[in-house]
Amino acid sequence: MNPDGPARRRGGFLASLLRRGAPALATATTELPDEVADPAPMRALRRMQHMAAGAADGAFQDTLLLRAARYVALVPLAYRLVAVPGAFAAFAARGGGGTRALVVVGAVAALSFALNAGGAWWLLRRAPFRDRAAGRLLALDVAFTLAANLAVAAAVPAEVFAAATEVTSKHLLGAVALLTLAVGLPAGAALALASIPLGAGMAWASGGGFDLTAGFAVLGTVLGVLLTATGALVLLGLGTRLALAYGIRTGRLAERAVQHRRLHDTVLQALEAMALPDSGDADTLRRTARAEATALRRYLESDSGAEGGPLAEKLAALAAEMARDGLRAQLVAAELDDATLSEVRQLAVRDAVREALRNTLKHSGTDTAVVRVEERDGGIATIIRDHGTGFSPGERKAGFGISESITARLAEVGGTATVESTPGSGTRVTLWVPR
Template identity: 60%
Template structure:
């Protein structure tokens, strides 16, 4: 029996749980996501919605999502802070001092509760669901007490206008419960408001006024409908955004891994395949050196990526490029660095690494295709950013005859685009190649 119940929990519909429990259900929004949800391919709206509303695992709860989603209850609190004083001011203008003290007490208590709710939600202390439940219960009791207090203390002549102040608080409370606890709680408060209003009528003028009590229900239903719509849009929107972000993250990670393989293993294999001068023993020694260096580089990339990023973070762009030039020199490419005086703190680490890796790819292309062992790398400030120009005087190529391959399109262009930068590759046969990289500061 326990196993079956756990299986049902894992397959709970996100939409049903959202409507039953309110914003706390958003803590499970990150579970049960499939590639179909974030697939940008156009599909029928109902099909997309049914995927977003699909099953989730309610045993896995994301604390950050729960903390972020709770802020939606600020909307009904702000509504009460604005509408209750406005309705009170309208009452004071219309009726003067008649029943003003009682209505003022209700207005002040309502504003105080709403202001405290805002303060409690915005504070930095950890969120406690048990305390939140107590505060909601206090607010519920106060909401019903306001209606009865007005009926017991004001004259029948001003009762309907006076109770309007309490009604504004009631409307906000219905929305608050719907968002914070779920539709059943909101509907329950709306249903409970009818007998409470009838009791308030009885306290005020000794009779039940069903027509007047029921006149608030169209507005209550409107509030319920709006709160439910906001809850659905928020929940499904979060699910869609999470699925889309996870999908794009996977694609970005896949592209990063493809670039790493292209810039490391594939480059080594191509260097081996191109051959070179010397006898077979010399070539064997060269192949072993390349393989050993490549194995060390891959191991460092896989096992110590985090430590490597931390170490790189302490080095400015100039030192990164100088280390890259030394690395290329070991493979036979002499790089001349011309670096303008730059502020080391003006360029973020992620952009520095993107430039360094793109320059590495440009240099390797020079080694493979340009038939030259010299390249000039110039770094300068340009157009509100940093430009790095890699220039060789090798054989060059015609962009029309040789379309951009993976190295240019992914290891250079895509890498710069991911950090908000641009790249430009200029070349012509016999005139060498110029690669201009630019990132904003």
């Protein structure tokens, strides 16, 4: 006996998807091959093979994906909400085959509409989703599908049989699609095959005798719906898996860039400042190291490194920080509403200003700079100006600090950064972010 519980059946993601239906999307993130999101050119079938493989049935399930997967059932429900009333309207327009037939078919159409509307409401409600209740609703839907077809076949005269059964066949087609998407291909195929004896039973109920050929008459349409639902399920599953793989890869790259930027802007900058010829005595170096260690620990222990207070306060604290390192940064800030910029944009501006001031301290040959904040072009502009040695932008390639810690950081929040410099005339860095 397995002490960890019953053995789990393992198989590729595609096999699990076909066997279990849309709920298998909840395992789409498990054992996701790196090759799925490989940016290198790859044959389409090869990439699809990677997307179809690698997931284990019964493995860890993502609850958000599981909730989203259930909404796939809305598609066949919406189809029946439109198709069944439409078929009944066409039947009634032809005369309805008498009052009795019109009442029976109308009642079946009304019950179908109520069942589908109730199912859609049940899926969209805020209450917790319960698999046992979902199974009961699906069983009720299948029972109603079979009973409705037999009841209509028994109630309508032969001359309107085909038009009347169009109403119930729409519900049957939706049921096949619903089972395929919600439970899996085996369940949908079972109901599709059940349409053969169902058709024969309908022929018998209408007085024509039990005839299997009547069952095969609708099999082609039912199989077409089964194939369409299966194809939609496969495309949905593989597309979701590809999107997740791309998102995971992009997230990893973004997280790596953030960590590299953080190390560059804190630890590396502090080490380089300590290495400067006039970096100070041992006590100053220890205070600098302690301050950087405290800031880094605070960042690691927080969720996002966020700090309260408006932008002006953040920049004032930054000016005090730079003063300890030997750079006098004069802050000239316009009065801004606290809600003018979101916290994430304030932090992006603050950190980009820090990098610009660090560059001033290391490369400009001056110990003063001016930081000015003003409203401009529907956003907030922050200008960092020094009158140091400057440089020629065309002759110096932008390093990590300018390209990542300044330009890329502002781009991530919808802003821009420009660096203007001339040898002997200092440097101007202009940061702009939208409100």
